[in-house]
Amino acid sequence: MDQEPRRARDLGVTVGTLPTGPLNAITDVADVLVGHVTVDDGADLHTGVTAVVPSQLGAGRRALPAAVCVGNGYGKLVGSTQVDELGVLESPIVLTATLSVFRAADAVLTYLMDRDPAGVSFNPLVGETNDAHLSDIRRRPVTEEHVLDAVGHASAGLPAEGCVGAGTGTTALGFKAGIGTSSRRVSVDGSVHTVGALVQSNFSGVLTVLGVPMPAADLVPQHDQEEPPGNSCMIIVATDAPVDARQLGRLARRAVFAMSRVGAAYANGSGDYAIAFTTTPQPGQPLPDGMIDPLFAAVMDSVEEALLNSLFMAVTTTGVRGRVQHAVPHHHVLQRLVTAGRLRTDAGQGPGEVDAGLSVSD
Template structure:
């Protein structure tokens, strides 16, 4: 029997703004593909190296699969830098990257990097073997030790390759999938979420979309469309009851087909912080809140070192005066991505502390709170 897809934020009647694309997902940006590998095994007390295992890998191919690797223009912003995103130095310097993006748990960045290099070498043999080309993958992470034997380092090369090989366009699974498997958000079960917005600038249609690995926030902060939901649904706030400090992170990947240069994309990435801020977070010290924005426009061939080089490239860029439309769409898409991650999630037993359950947000309880503030669509 085919598994029924979980509801999304809009299905519950939450009053979210903006017009989503066909799939309301990052794959609404033409060419972008997403794949997952999810690991779920074992139960009972934590035994490092044995489990329980609840983790995974999320892979994003910004231009899908092409014969030659092509640059993707990009910009970065970290609201709080307590996290990792490899390849960031080159993106800051040059404004582009040539690789997939993989997101996993904190202790598996090295394996994800190693495996992604191998995948790139296999996909583009001539590019790397005949010329002086080098692979610098973009790998990001968030911490899943609440639910997963993170110190057991269960992510292996084959898991990363499975995520990369499974990447496709179309609807994107959310919740307890891929790198988002072991995540929490506002002390509810978190995970992977995505959303998109279609906008028009001077008669031309563009898409802005986001995918998040959501693993941040404390319950009292949680807000939905301006409603202080976390102050009404207070049960089982595991972290607040213990340390009272955030112990997660969030990775925000923003994609667009609008022609933006790296400096403009850095500014777009900053709006990701406003998107997560709409859900209530103040950006705690122990949370790495890292945003990256990329554009699939200006698709050029950049020859490898040792090949004949063109004298220049011609690039199109949107007038900054029209970027406000994209900024608003970004904030809306990131906010909805976080909510989608939480609403699609399923409850999971915790291992640190043992014997508890990280509960998914109760949809009926959420709707009752929203209705009490007259904030549900009819």
Template sequence: MDKQALDIPRIGVLPSGPLDSICDVGEVTVGHRTLAEGPLQTGVTVVRPHGGDPYLDKVPAAATVLNGFGKSTGLVQVQELGVLETPIALTNTFGVGTMANAQIRAAVAANPGIGRGMATVNPLVFECNDGYLNDIQALAVQESHYADALAAADKPFEQGAVGAGRGMSCFSFKGGIGSASRVASIQAGPQYTVGALVLANFGRLPNLTVAGRPFGRRLAAQLDSGLAQAGENAAIAPEKGSIILLLATDAPLDSRQLRRLSLRAGAGLARTGSVFGHGSGDIALAFSTAYTVPQLPEQPMPAVAMLHEARIDPLFEAAAEACEQAIISALWHADGVTGRDGNQRAAIRDAAPQWRQWLSDTEF
């Protein structure tokens, strides 16, 4: 289902790209492999930065760790060298090693000299813990699922309880994959697009804020006694979830500027009600599709005119707004799921069918 069909709350004032997703940027595509059978509620999501081989044609990138309670792999080299050299994989916490192996095998298959005459490859995998709905101890994610997700990568893609988002929870409801884009106009210059994709698995219901409104508090008050009590307990319980925030832009930024852009994902996250809690792994990564960096030293380095620092603020605004919208999109797209031991997460749009009225209520 698309945003228009679902009538998802519209965040902010900036225009969206035609898809209102991360795939509005360059050649970026997204693919999923979903596992949904009984206690196995998990999967893999892959983001391809371009249609070629990112090991040979690397993409400038940088990351920000907002709160480091996470088990991602590959971030150290991204921070040191400022490039991506594999697609980005998202999965559950116990699937990180499997996905890293799958990325290495795929890169070696395409470039047999890796680790011999050529440099090794840096797999890049992000995770969230889906253990409430998914039997995470079953280690259900396999290397073949990475290949499936990679093969499925396309411009249009599903959001919500799919791929890596299948077993994720958000503000006590069903979370998962969400995406959005915003178009930034640079003064006396061109327009650039910033796209966001999130793996949303965080938040306490009373803190949920939608378009600046205290949506979670009102929703908790409207629920039946059992869920209302859960909302009250959540108000004093520590935040234990996580979120991965990916940003893509076609603006010509270097890795230092991309680190600054990735930091603004935290502004969008905070607007939805997150405080980057102790037990939450909140990591943002930004990359640019404006140019690539060659693996082979005999190939020329790109000659790119970077965006002047004094003109970067519109991109910061677009990044914050796109991330905020992507989180709301994950919540509104996600269908309810029953998983391990009968644990359930309901769809927020089913729990609050009157949400349009709430957001238009001047006394809210």
């Protein structure tokens, strides 16, 4: 199948009614940067590193308010207990493959020690999903140089999505997946705030788009390869809203809830985690809980769209031992959405010609 990777909105698939930021990405939150390093030999290695870097952290500012939600703790999230205990983030957030997480954490430690030569205690935050289905994970190819490169070259532009960085070898919902991102802007208490999400998708279930199931066995007739259940999802949520660590925990839980919208199975072996942080200082007066609903909606919608982007932007990949994971066929998805009444075609375009120029039906 030869198709161009396209984001959900480029295909006419719009999640919710809230406006996005200019890039529709986590980097719409000011001073949040993203960097990738991809390790791909075209054969047995399909892995890498993705770093989310709050640029406010440095010599003049050691921590940002943060929280972690453990949807299912079948995973390795280095540094999470201190975030839970103190309610702060002290490092870039790095994502990689399961057996590379420990080397990656040591690399982040190098970064933090270089930043603070006098420090004697640091808390790297490094998460993972298991990309062993397509990559020879036991080779542990991620090095300190890869991690430092991802952190050091992180930028405020639109992050690459799909088969890149920590998403190079991941799969989700029966298809090739990867990295995805999205954002929303909401008005709360008279101020406009941005919520952004970035995901590393690698979990089981039945792909669901705008409420319409899209089983891999139906969309890809050659879908006959083995596929392990579970395998996890990492979700990072950033905002500029004045919320405290307790409220960020509530946002992080909504991020895990949003996985259900795209058909997550929440399997036994799926380590599902969300990390939420705010770029505002620890607020003396955080938003009243009664005003936080728009942020909940922004998290749910941005995570759902980020998950769809992680799939729609991925490409068919042949990995270790010749395993093939197929990309989501955009054409079949759009046809099903039209049939279900979730999309409408432009005037003069019939369902059999569905490709672009679609919009969500009322």
